[in-house]
Amino acid sequence: MPAMTSFEDADTEETLTCFQVTVYHPNQDHNQVFQGLRFFNREKLSSMEVVKFGRSPNLCHYTFQDKQVSRVQFSLQPFKQFNSPVLSFEIKNLSKKTSLLVGNIELGYLNKMDLPGRCIVRFGEYQFLMEKEDGESLEYFETCFVRAPRSLLEERHYGKPVPENGFSSSTLPTEMDENEY
C-alpha cells in the first residue's frame, strides 16, 4: 500500500502559530468594508512575508473597501524573539494620515512595535482584537478572521478580559507560562 507508506514516512506535521483577528467597524452591517476578508478561513502564509492591510488590492494582502482607509494602512511581520522558541509579530503603521493605536500606544507614520500576544489595535473607526495562538512551525503561520457582533471597546466577551489599556495581562511574559500552558 504505497499511500499508507508515504503517509507513515512523512515528516511529523508541525502545528502553525495562528494569528486570529476579530474585526469590528460600526458600519459593517450596512456596507462592504470587510468584503475583502474571508471569515473563519485559516490561511497559511510564509514567515518570509510582510502582510499588508489597507485599501489597495495591488499593494495589500488583506483589504478594506472604504475610501477612508489608506492604500496601505499597516503591516504585520513575523519574527522570532531572541529568547523565545515561537513566532512573534511586529506591527508598523504605514499611513501618513491616520494614527494606529496598539492598546493605548499611538503609532505615527512608520512607527512600529512588537505586538503583545493579545491586544486591541485601532485606526479610524476600525477595531481589531489580535490574538496569537502559538504553534511549532517557524517557517509558516496562519491567519484567521472573525467578525465581532459588537464594538470590542464596549464589550468584554472574549474569555479573558482586556483591561482599559488594551493589553491582556496574559501577554506579559512573566505570566505566560502559568496562563497559556
Place this chain on the structure above:
Amino acid sequence: MPAMTSFEDADTEETLTCFQVTVYHPNQDHNQVFQGLRFFNREKLSSMEVVKFGRSPNLCHYTFQDKQVSRVQFSLQPFKQFNSPVLSFEIKNLSKKTSLLVGNIELGYLNKMDLPGRCIVRFGEYQFLMEKEDGESLEYFETCFVRAPRSLLEERHYGKPVPENGFSSSTLPTEMDENEY
C-alpha cells in the same frame, strides 16, 4: 517662461536618507559574487518596502551570485523611531542555515534588531559596513553600494574607527547630536 515658473513653484525637494553599504568578500576579485550590485549608483526606494538580500533574483532586490548564499539571506526595513524625526532601519535574518552577525550580536533565523547608524554586518565570508546618512524625507530613501578593496575587519580605513564590537561610538544616540550635525 513656463519652465522656470514650474521650477520655481515646485515643492522644495527633500533630501533623502542614504543607506550606504560597503561590501567585501575574499573572492570578490576572482568570481562574480557582487555582479548583482551596481556600485556607486544611488537607488531611490519607497519606505513602504522591505528590501531583501540573497541569492534569488525572484525574491530579492539585491542579489549575491553564490550558491553558499540562501535564497533570501536577510531583509532591511525602514521605520521611524518614536523619538526621532528621521528614518531608521531594522535588519532581520531570513536564513535558516546561516547566522547574521550585526556588530557582535548573532541573529538566528527570524531574529531582528534595529541597526545602529554605523555597523558591520556579516554572514559566511560576506562583510558589509552599513552607514546611514540622515535625510529629511520619510517616504523615500536611497541606497548606495561601494566595494571595499580589503577586509573590513583587518583595516579601519573609513574615517571614524569601528571598535572591536563592530559598532561605531557615533551611533550612540547621546553622542549623535555632537558628532553627526
